[in-house]
Amino acid sequence: MSAKTATERTQFTGLMRFLHWLMAAMVLTMLGIGVAMVASLGDYHTLVSIHRPLGIGILILVVIRLVTRLSSTLPAFPPTMSPQERLAAHASEMLLYTLLFVQPLVGWGMLSAARYPIVLFGSLHLFPILPHSVVLYAFLREAHTILAYLLFLAFIAHFGAILFHTLIVRDGMLGRMVPWRVRAR
């Protein structure tokens, strides 16, 4: 992703920060629901009923977010970051965007291949995006688990990196994304 940077910008735009924290809450909830529901008998139905619309919500938001990301000016990286770190930050950002886009599509696709109705709320449901094939379902169901673990690991790396910058390097990197306004000095 080509980063358009403006020296005067110290924070991501309000919309980008809003989408970041909204999606952070949704994705963490989603990972928690996902790992809990596959081990649950009593709460399985309730959790699945939340999992489906929440996943489609993430899919819609990630598309909006990508468009916003590509059309906004971005704050500069802190000067404390080496070129290698910047490269790693870009790569992990791209990985997160990819996972957030692919994971809900795989979920939608696997329900389609299993011929499950893809119910969102009440009688509102989505059309299937793949033909009825249990072989395809088995593959995508496995992929859904692997992608979920990858997403969790990517989140841990992201969380660890920002904690490191905030508590050890103390370069104010978190200020670029906090929900409130941080003014340049």
Add this chain to the structure above:
Amino acid sequence: MAHLAANQDPKATHGGSTLARLAGIGVLLLGVVGAFLYLGGWFSPHELTPGRFVDEFQRVDGTYSGFRRNHAKGVCVRGFFDSNGQGTRLSKAVVFRSGRVPVIGRFSIGGGDPHASDALSDVRGLGLQFSLADGEEWRTAMINFPVFPFKDPQAFYDNLVASEPDPKTHQPDPAKGAAFLASHPETARALGIITSHAPSSGFANSTFYGLNAFRFTNADGTTTPVRWELVPVQPFEAASATGASQDKNFLFDGLIASILQHPLQWHLILTVGQPGDPTNDATIPWPEGREQVDVGTLTLDSVESEETSPARDINFDPLVLPEGITPSDDPLLSARSAIYSQSFTRRAGEKKEPSAITPAEVQK
């Protein structure tokens, strides 16, 4: 380069060693990982999960590649449901409006062995999928018992454990079965009700029961507890009168022969619960005299082997429900949904073996 005011108080750098802060980061990350492991049940290895439940089915009956872990032996059917409009009083579900919806289904017998010989005492199953005009679906998995023998998933599981074959005799230990019944009086009572209904001669003249209570909500927003059953139009005939049990597929062959002769029909009967009727315990029948509403007729007019039918690859999950029907507080419902899904996922990825009821068997 931009300099940020936030988090850059120079005094803060004097407090606390870097090592302590690093340790803090480690604790935070481990905490997040721990929370996820906790949610996923890693710290409760004895808790009943869908996976452990299906493992137990496999321990009792064995594992047969590509087949359902329970109700493994089956044959598929097609037909339609003609709704008479009476059900709209109780539920706004599109399926109850006057009109016809296509149905596919699957008759089965209980147990995990897809090649087992049919027996009159076997529990007979019927899974159905109604495809509604607005794209919604209603799926149900019914059996020919008027009540279910187990009140919750734990009781069902404990009974499976008690019926594991003994490694020496290859038979279940009768003492374990007796101990289970002694500690589950509700199962003993339910079995009493089940055995007081003599089985019919075949699938075609069996009544199938939805077992669990559901909540029906009508257009006015009124919600009523409902149980349903399919009552055959084909006259009841006692099983003993037929004596056709030489054929190991006699139940399925009887079904195939009768459906090829003429379409089979059942009335869908809703039983309307009253306040106080138990909705969370499928071992207990509702009191006699509850209002019953005939909401339409199911017609099944074609039969085919699992090998050629899409019904083989459908999970008859009882919680695939249209708007207007919701689950009750019966603990079996969510568990059935979870366990069916686990069984479906396991067999989906396995090599498919031929069904006992082959395409040739259906054309005889």
